[in-house]
Amino acid sequence: MNPHLAIVGATGAVGTELCRIVDERGLSDWRISLLASARSRGRRLRVGGREIEVKALDVRSFEGVDYAIFSAGGERSRTFAPIAAEAGAVVIDNSSTFRMQPDVPLVIPEINPQDLREHSGIIANPNCSTIVMNMAVWPLHKVNPVRRIVVSTYQAASGAGAAAMAELRTQTAAQLEGRPISPSIFPHPIAFNLFSHNTPIGSDGYNTEERKMIDETRKIFHEGALAITATCIRVPVLRAHSESINLTFSRPITAEEVREILADAPGVKIVDDVEGGRFPMPIDASGKDDVLVGRIRGDLSQPEGRGIEMFVCGDQLRKGAALNAVQILERLIG
Amino acid sequence: MNPHLAIVGATGAVGTELCRIVDERGLSDWRISLLASARSRGRRLRVGGREIEVKALDVRSFEGVDYAIFSAGGERSRTFAPIAAEAGAVVIDNSSTFRMQPDVPLVIPEINPQDLREHSGIIANPNCSTIVMNMAVWPLHKVNPVRRIVVSTYQAASGAGAAAMAELRTQTAAQLEGRPISPSIFPHPIAFNLFSHNTPIGSDGYNTEERKMIDETRKIFHEGALAITATCIRVPVLRAHSESINLTFSRPITAEEVREILADAPGVKIVDDVEGGRFPMPIDASGKDDVLVGRIRGDLSQPEGRGIEMFVCGDQLRKGAALNAVQILERLIG
Numbered sequence: 001m002n003p004h005l006a007i008v009g010a011t012g013a014v015g016t017e018l019c020r021i022v023d024e025r026g027l028s029d030w031r032i033s034l035l036a037s038a039r040s041r042g043r044r045l046r047v048g049g050r051e052i053e054v055k056a057l058d059v060r061s062f063e064g065v066d067y068a069i070f071s072a073g074g075e076r077s078r079t080f081a082p083i084a085a086e087a088g089a090v091v092i093d094n095s096s097t098f099r100m101q102p103d104v105p106l107v108i109p110e111i112n113p114q115d116l117r118e119h120s121g122i123i124a125n126p127n128c129s130t131i132v133m134n135m136a137v138w139p140l141h142k143v144n145p146v147r148r149i150v151v152s153t154y155q156a157a158s159g160a161g162a163a164a165m166a167e168l169r170t171q172t173a174a175q176l177e178g179r180p181i182s183p184s185i186f187p188h189p190i191a192f193n194l195f196s197h198n199t200p201i202g203s204d205g206y207n208t209e210e211r212k213m214i215d216e217t218r219k220i221f222h223e224g225a226l227a228i229t230a231t232c233i234r235v236p237v238l239r240a241h242s243e244s245i246n247l248t249f250s251r252p253i254t255a256e257e258v259r260e261i262l263a264d265a266p267g268v269k270i271v272d273d274v275e276g277g278r279f280p281m282p283i284d285a286s287g288k289d290d291v292l293v294g295r296i297r298g299d300l301s302q303p304e305g306r307g308i309e310m311f312v313c314g315d316q317l318r319k320g321a322a323l324n325a326v327q328i329l330e331r332l333i334g
Numbered sequence: 335m336n337p338h339l340a341i342v343g344a345t346g347a348v349g350t351e352l353c354r355i356v357d358e359r360g361l362s363d364w365r366i367s368l369l370a371s372a373r374s375r376g377r378r379l380r381v382g383g384r385e386i387e388v389k390a391l392d393v394r395s396f397e398g399v400d401y402a403i404f405s406a407g408g409e410r411s412r413t414f415a416p417i418a419a420e421a422g423a424v425v426i427d428n429s430s431t432f433r434m435q436p437d438v439p440l441v442i443p444e445i446n447p448q449d450l451r452e453h454s455g456i457i458a459n460p461n462c463s464t465i466v467m468n469m470a471v472w473p474l475h476k477v478n479p480v481r482r483i484v485v486s487t488y489q490a491a492s493g494a495g496a497a498a499m500a501e502l503r504t505q506t507a508a509q510l511e512g513r514p515i516s517p518s519i520f521p522h523p524i525a526f527n528l529f530s531h532n533t534p535i536g537s538d539g540y541n542t543e544e545r546k547m548i549d550e551t552r553k554i555f556h557e558g559a560l561a562i563t564a565t566c567i568r569v570p571v572l573r574a575h576s577e578s579i580n581l582t583f584s585r586p587i588t589a590e591e592v593r594e595i596l597a598d599a600p601g602v603k604i605v606d607d608v609e610g611g612r613f614p615m616p617i618d619a620s621g622k623d624d625v626l627v628g629r630i631r632g633d634l635s636q637p638e639g640r641g642i643e644m645f646v647c648g649d650q651l652r653k654g655a656a657l658n659a660v661q662i663l664e665r666l667i668g
Contacts, residue, residue, distance in 0.1 A: 148635050149635070152486035152565075169510060172510065173510050193616055193617045194576060194615065195615045196613040196614075201608045205608075205629070206634065229580065229635035231645060235488065235570075237526050244565040246563065255539060277521055280530075281528065282527055294530070295530055295565065300540065300563055302561070303561070309565055
């Protein structure tokens with residue numbers, strides 16, 4: 001008998017992508033429950049050839065469920081993920097709620113699949129910006145350990161959900177027509193503007209998104225003291241995150257070596273056509289599984305040859321969220 | 335008798351701003367010639383209380399001219415700036431043509447006004463991204479010499495001129511309405527997208543915009559070997575450039591010290607309201623003279639306390655171009 005998969009938050013931006021990826025990856029003949037808040041109850045979503053009715057999430061939603069992927073926000077994960085695990089489901093959670101708990105594996109399957117061996121019913125999917133960065137950095141780190149990462153992000157509206165993507169569109173249309181705009185999802189205008197990622201800022205001056213990139217990378221890499229600094233910025237792009245990454249390695253490394261290593265890295269695609277002027281762009285990364293890497297060059301400010309600059313783009317909803325979760329699921333069943 | 339000022343490229347994005355700033359700074363009673371290409375001949379632009387007719391730029395445009403501000407692209411500067419200087423005008427040139435010539439001062443008045451003392455008739459206005467960065471970094475460098483700069487830019491469409499700003503608007507409108515888009519000014523779609531700055535890339539992998547930030551900063555700071563690396567990215571913002579700047583200083587420095595130094599720096603405004611969630615944004619910097627600085631924090635990846643992170647925004651057309659040129663003019667006459 002096929003396993004039973006529950007998708008919690010099925011009607012959201014990540015949930016919609018999950019329904020698509022479950023089909024693409026050949027899992028659409030599983031028994032599938034689509035769960036969401038009460039106001040989405042009764043909506044019908046397509047998963048492969050089937051239309052499946054959305055049910056309201058409640059404490060009995062997980063009876064008989066083998067795997068549950070949560071993408072319904074931190075609060076719902078906090079309440080319902082332990083209930084699902086208690087009912088016997090293995091939870092793959094997209095929220096940040098459990099990521100830093102020692103007994104919760106935080107996994108990018110291309111990097112640390114071995115961490116899936118021990119869990120207590122909940123597995124965490126990393127932050128989207130973290131995944132995009134780690135996909136490009138890990139293959140290099142394995143060969144020549146990274147000593148320091150300086151990253152600046154260009155994050156799409158999709159990271160704040162489907163409503164944020166809609167806000168970017170409607171607000172931009174209003175601005176073009178000279179109508180007044182009134183931000184509701186984002187705290188600041190997003191049309192033709194950008195702003196510091198609007199997560200709370202700690203006493204060290206870093207916001208939560210930046211702390212996630214630091215702390216989660218250390219956990220995924222099993223490098224508890226890796227020097228990382230991040231600046232996270234929201235830009236008026238719909239759905240792929242971009243990142244400018246500056247690296248310092250243990251030993252000298254050339255741009256050519258980086259290209260050779262990344263050419264063989266799963267889930268990474270080099271887009272670095274100097275002649276044709278083609279480098280990673282969010283519109284090219286959108287809807288794609290691979291993280292695009294380009295502008296690979298030796299860092300002129302590190303004359304000892306241990307520095308590399310690169311620019312990456314990755315679909316925040318796919319590899320940054322839904323695809324990574326399904327890949328974790330595939331590792332669990334495989 | 336009032337001096338005679340020529341504005342070359344008067345109908346462009348920077349030229350339009352120059353007409354405004356000349357009036358704001360009390361120079362509108364000067365004798366003013368507005369020069370542009372033949373197709374703009376006869377257009378009338380307002381400078382202060384006057385309407386001035388645009389004349390076509392030719393080899394005799396500079397007879398009797400005391401000062402000429404050029405913002406008409408590199409090719410026109412290459413041809414006509416020497417002609418203007420030969421005719422006795424002091425040229426302030428916004429293009430990159432002469433910036434790195436040893437006998438041409440490259441000046442940000444708040445930083446190196448002393449370099450204006452010796453020139454051969456041509457003074458260069460730095461690149462917009464360079465000015466925005468240097469305004470925030472120089473006051474700190476004076477107190478505690480900077481050892482390394484890692485910068486990633488978020489550059490507005492305005493840097494590519496008025497037509498590029500129009501393209502951002504029309505292309506975004508087309509995309510929202512589902513009409514096909516066909517980039518003409520930029521080589522890639524700019525609506526809801528971003529891309530590596532489309533200047534030529536050298537054998538070291540850096541593009542011209544990045545090289546400008548490196549080479550010009552070294553010249554302006556009189557620090558020929560300062561370690562700088564830059565990644566320059568064009569974003570769908572209309573007119574202010576943003577930059578994520580990571581600094582390494584000679585000695586330990588705290589975020590509080592940085593704030594104290596920048597609070598007294600001319601042309602810099604600290605916007606760093608953690609409680610209110612207010613940091614530098616391009617829409618707030620647009621049309622303003624000051625470079626906004628925020629997200630000031632000690633860099634967690636430099637545990638010895640010599641690292642600072644900050645995020646800055648500056649109006650690319652004003653301090654990044656027109657205002658800086660007029661400030662150079664003011665130093666020359668004052």
